[in-house]
Amino acid sequence: MKIVIDMMGADLGVLPVIEGVSKALSSTAFEAVLVGDKSKAKAFISKDLASKVELIHCPDYIRMEEHATDALKRKESSIFVAMDILKNGADALVSAGHSGATMGLATLKIGRIRGVSRPALCTLMPSIKERASLCLDVGANTDCKAEYLLDFAIMGYQYAKSVLGYENPTVGLLSNGEEDSKGNLITKEAFKLISEYPLFSHHPENAPIFKGNIEGSDIFDNIVDVIVCDGFVGNVVLKTTEGTASAIGSVFKSEIKHSLGAKVGAMLLKGAFCTLRQKTDYAEYGGAPLLGVNKVVIISHGKSNARAMECAIYQAIRAKESGVCETMALAFEHKQAPKEVPS
Secondary structure, three states, X not given: OEEEEEOOOOOOOOHHHHHHHHHHXXXXXXXXXXXXOHHHHHHHOOHHHHOOEEEEEOOEOOOOOOOHHHHHOOOOEHHHHHHHHHHOOOXXXXXXXXXXXXXXXXXXXXXXXXXXXXXXXXXXXXXXXXXXXXXXOOOOOOOOOHHHHHHHHHHHHHHHHHOOOOOOOOEEEEOOOOOOOOOOHXXXXXXXXXXXXXXXXXXHHHOOOEEEEEOHHHHHHOOOOEEEOOHHHHHHHHHHHHHHHHHHHHHHHHHHOOOHXXXXXXXXXXXXXXXXXXXXXXXXXXXXXXXXXOOEEEEEOOOOOHHHHHHXXXXXXXXXXXXXXXHHHHHHHXXXXXXXXXX
C-alpha cells in the first residue's frame, strides 16, 4: 500500500510528521512517500528511515494564513504535488497542512464520488462508553443545504459500518432539542429527508437506524453512532471539545499540585486519568477523513504530534483496506432522489 504524506504546513514543523511515519513503519508494512523540503527534513531522517521512504523534494507549501484557493495555482506546492501522486497511483494521502487547500485539491483532482453533493470531514468524538461517535461535517461546509446533511448521514453510516466495524450503526441529527419540531429551517428539512430515505426508514429488528434529533448534551453519551450537522456547527463542537478537554487537564494538574492528599489521590486514580486522557486526546484519533471523494484523504490537526500522525496513517490504512470509497460509491449509485420538501 502506498501512502503519500505531506510534510509541510503543520504548526510543529516536519519533525512530528517524520517521527509519526517512522513509528508507523516500525509496526505496519506500507510504502511511504514523503513530500516536502529536503533541507528541513534530512536532519530528522535517519539512514534506516531513509532506506524505507521515498522523499520528494518540494520546498513550497500553502501557509495557514493563505487562501485555500491559492493551492489551485501553486503547482509546485507540497500538497499539490502530493495530491498528484495520490491521483496517479497512491492509495491514500495524509496531511497536517492547510486543511482548506487539501479539501479543495482533493475535490478538484481526485473528484467527488458520483452522487455526493459535498465532501465532508468527519471525526470521532470521545464517549463515556466504549464506542466513540462519529461526527460530520466538522468543517468542510460552513453553509449547507438539507440535501447535504442527507449525504453526510449516508457517508457517516457507511464509514461507521465499513471502517469502524460498527454493526447496525445509528444516526442522529444535531439540533437544539430532541423533539421532531425543533431545529432551524435547514435541520427541519434535513430531518424529513433523512427520516424518509429508504436506508434510514428501514428498521432492522424493529430498531430504527435514524434516531431523530439529538442535543449537544448527548454527544458524549454515544446516544447514536453517527452525529450529523453542518460544518459550521460541527467545527464549533470540535474546537469546544478540544478546549474543554485541555481545560479539564489543566485544572487537574493545578489542583493536584496544591496538596499531598490530592497527589496521593491522583496516584490511586492514575489508571482512570490515563483512560480519560486517551479518550479526550485528539492524537489518539489520528485525523479527520474527508468523505465523499474517490480516494482516501486524511486531514490531521495542524498541531498534530508524532502520535497523531502515526494514528492518521493507521486510519488511512484501515480506510483503504475496508474499501470504504468503493462502498460509498455503491451506496450513492443506488441513491434515490430526495422528495421535495414544502417550503
